[in-house]
Amino acid sequence: xxxxxxxxxxxxxxxxxxxxxxxxxxxxxxxxxxxxxxxxxxxxxxxxxxxxxxxxxxxxxxxxxxxxxxxxxxxxxxxxxxxxxxxxx
Numbered sequence: 001x002x003x004x005x006x007x008x009x010x011x012x013x014x015x016x017x018x019x020x021x022x023x024x025x026x027x028x029x030x031x032x033x034x035x036x037x038x039x040x041x042x043x044x045x046x047x048x049x050x051x052x053x054x055x056x057x058x059x060x061x062x063x064x065x066x067x068x069x070x071x072x073x074x075x076x077x078x079x080x081x082x083x084x085x086x087x088x089x
Contacts, residue, residue, distance in 0.1 A: 003027035008061035015054060018042055035059040036081045055082070 005016035008027050022041040024030050030038055035058035042050045053067070055078055060067040 005030065009064060010057040010061045010067045015057065018046060018050075021045065030058065031062060035062055036078060036085055040082065040085055052079075 005011050039055040057067040060070050
């Protein structure tokens, strides 16, 4: 599957452009990198211009759901994965 980023739910041209700037140019590329790693790289590259909403949107997109349907439990798990990633870097 080689869908574009914009083919995924929640993700439009703005995030597609930002993702391309960190080397993610397709839906498959985002799947391979994962939402947490992509978010961490976006945050490093663009700082305060990237919020947790980007993480929610990417994770939900990879599951094929609207980001507003992510549970609080899933959001908590994503934050924990992000924290674990940050502490191992």
